[in-house]
Amino acid sequence: MPRRDLLRTGLATSAATTLGLAVTTATAGPAPATPAQPPPNGDRTLTLTGRLPTGAPDFVLLPVEVPEGVREIAVSYRYDKPQVPAGTPGNSCDIGIFDERGTDLGGDGFRGWSGGFRTEFALSRGAATPGYLPGPINPGTWHIALGPYQVAPQGLDYHVQVTLRFGAPGPEFTPHYPPERARGRGRAWYRGDCHLHTVHSDGRRLPEEVAAGARAAGLDFIVSTDHNTSSSHAVWGPLAGPDLLIVTGEEVTTRNGHWLALGLEPGRFVDWRYRSRDEEYPRFVRQVHRSGGLVVPAHPYCPYVACQWKFGYEQADAVEVWNGPWTYDDESAVDTWDSGLAVALRGGNGNSGRSWLPAMGNSDAHSDPQVIGLPHNVVLAGDLTRDAILDGLRAGRSWLAESATVELDLTATGNGRQAGIGEELSVPADAPVDVRLTVSGVPGGTVRLITDEGQMHQESLPAGGSGTVVWRTTASLAAYVRAEVRHPRADGTPGKGNSMGGDLPWGPMAALTNPIVLRTEDR
Template sequence: MCDDDHGNGLNRRALFVTGAAAALTLGSVSFASGAEAAADGDQESRTVRGTLPTGSPDYVYVPVEVPAGVRELKVAYTYDRPSVPAGTQGNALDIGVFDQHGTDLGGRGFRGWSGGARTEFFVRADDATPGYIPGPVHAGTWHIALGPYTVSPQGLSYELTITLTYGEPGAAPRPVYPPERAKGRGRDWYRGDCHLHSWYSDGRRTPAEIAALARAAGLDFINTSEHNTHSSHPHWASEAGDDLLILLGEEVTTRNGHVVALGTEPGTFVDWRYRARDNRFGRFAREIRRSGGLVVPAHPHATCIGCAWKFGFGEADAVEVWNGPYTPDDEVALASWDATLVASVRENREWLPAMGNSDAHRAPDAVGLPQTVVLADDLTREAIQDGIRAGRSYVAESKNVSLSFTATGTKGEHAGIGERLKVAAETPVTVRLEVTGAPRCTARLVTDQGVLLTTDPLPVTGTGTVEWRTTPAYAAYVRAELRHETAAGVVPGALAAFTNPIFLGEAGQ
């Protein structure tokens, strides 16, 4: 084993901007042996050390000169975690790897990412650590990607140990992906959870465990969304079935917010190495759509570092308003989303549908809390995406909660969730909400003016009907909420469910 000290600070290093986030490339790590000098199964290791100061670039690349004849590349790493004053961020260092194709934005050389979830990984032709892509370890310059997520005032000292194993590569597995169709019920309401994490990123559950929990939660479809990797895509086929549609995607985890790529083509990788100020997000949003996916900003007002959404919503197909158990940042997201509905009416432009997902990682996170209930023509990838994109959906805390929400005019005109009731401005409109599975919850009807109707709590049976009359002149749209009881007086209780809006009147009226 040989050691190499990369030194302290950023001097003696090449700092450059890749056209995205600032990046830093360190001196390369070389190995003396090659296939000619090594016997099958022989190993060589190199250990490199360095220190990153506060203010380091988002990504630091360690080039590794990989000789011919390597069967496996393995990397282990550690870093220090010194004590810091209260309110000051400590050290957190993510890791991944790019192969001989390089680190250019777009990810042609991408071979895996585990963020901060693992302390080591390996890549070889026939297998790889979850989060990483199996394939041959070809000769050339590979790059270990370090992501100093946060750096303490003392700096971040790290140690990498890179081990090469020589020999003939194994056979690369042939990927098999889930089907794009399950046995549906024709045009119906289908329940789904589109933001989930397995052990292929920072989750702790296997795909089999997640699929079992999804079925128990009454879900008809799920979407895979590992952080910054598509490595799980070939591992879901055996979990799909006539009763469960499995869509494939990614949670694109940037330093300025996270976005779910929902239902992309199998094997689609979406790069994440940019910030809002780099003006690169539009390129990757279009890439998601070209790959057949939807662009869904996740938990836009989350308080964790780098989690709040800073890219705007011009490229979004929907937005995740409710993420996991209902918390104050979800309440802020709901209010902010409602403001976009008002703006869409005022400016006579497209509106942004809302979703809810669990973002479940491990026990006790509940898969399907919440879940998006979508009116779709069938249980297929395309039909589910069409329903989400059109806003024909509501969000519920569990399979127990069901809603019917409609608006009708005086001549039998009818519109449901996500639709427009096209009647004259002064036409009387009847709004009707039918609820099951929400005991002691209060129903609220919300318009562009705000909350215009709040009911008494539903009975303990959780079943009830609400009717309200208005006109398009008075309410440009109306949406429904179900709220749990609260002991805080005027403060609304946590959501049990909410709908996308029904728009009233002719567009631009």
């Protein structure tokens, strides 16, 4: 077994089922004892300790024998954080739990995950710490799951305390999932943020605060995407309403990048315990697609450890090119996405090539002062329903806005026909095509019209922020056309999300459209 696949605690170690990378089951000394006659009420505390070396497996499983009569499991943990040389990662360790049904990848045993956000949690039949799933505390072998995200050169010493509380199981938990429909306006443009966090993962906002923030931002829908858990799904029901559609999802946080699973069946989680080399990602893509959901790589150029996207885009339904306030990461993501458009639509000016990948923008808001809805997606959908919104995003009938104050309309007209964002316009190769962009809400902004050849037209908006730009091309010259609306360079206006400085020829993004595809008619 390779060195990385074997964990040596110096006490007692045994290999367990491999989950992508090796998952090792480790116990500190003998397996935890089970009381011969559990008391009808009271507590029993077990302590698990050990050391993880540099190069430890991604996930380490600590078995806990749960006897009959346990009503609640409470867990707390800590690990050492020795000083490390400058530039060397220090210790960082996540935690979660699996029940007696097992730890198989994508299996039924998942009962919760809090990553590194909490040092303690508890779960019972009727309640659980956010991030964890209430439900039966059945007897059998449970597992505490440690995720040593980073291990210092000195190793990582962990100390896990598990308290088993005995007594009557208590009332059963009743989930309240959100409805799949809100009061819409029929076929219309709807605004929504598809990447949001709550206290159910590493956010500091309660679900009710997120819902209130979405309404304040003028959004029509949101998607709940807490990291690696479905626990928040069951609390959104009372927070949705005729004016706000809430869709259940998850941010799947792997060691090779994060992806959004949008439109999950309520209560279902998507496993994250794999890397790109494990070839497990396609399996979970299929899981999301079976439920009619979308797979969206998130912040693909995020500079933090394990955030950069390493799985490729072939199986994705869209890509998040704008994440929170505009940064160089987003600039790189848009450039990569635009290059993909040119590849997908090349050959005969769009008459061949695979389907193109739509762009999305989301706030990824966790807590104040991060702004819910900066940015968000404006989606043309048949109505304000889960399926209609997902269909619009999947088709690319959407554009990205920094706030609800920004309005935009992009059309292409030629040979007596017209197409809008995410649609196709088929015309004779040399027939004139007039591209019209109408914008409001971006004072002094710059409009950029971009094709597979790059930027083909640039024009400034007046100080009032409203204007119309018209540009002419042909399908023989452009396989697609898309629009960007930028703020002035080095705009330090609060709320505009500027972190770019003045070294680019344009400022931070205010709005970005998906393309209109231009196709040449067969003669």
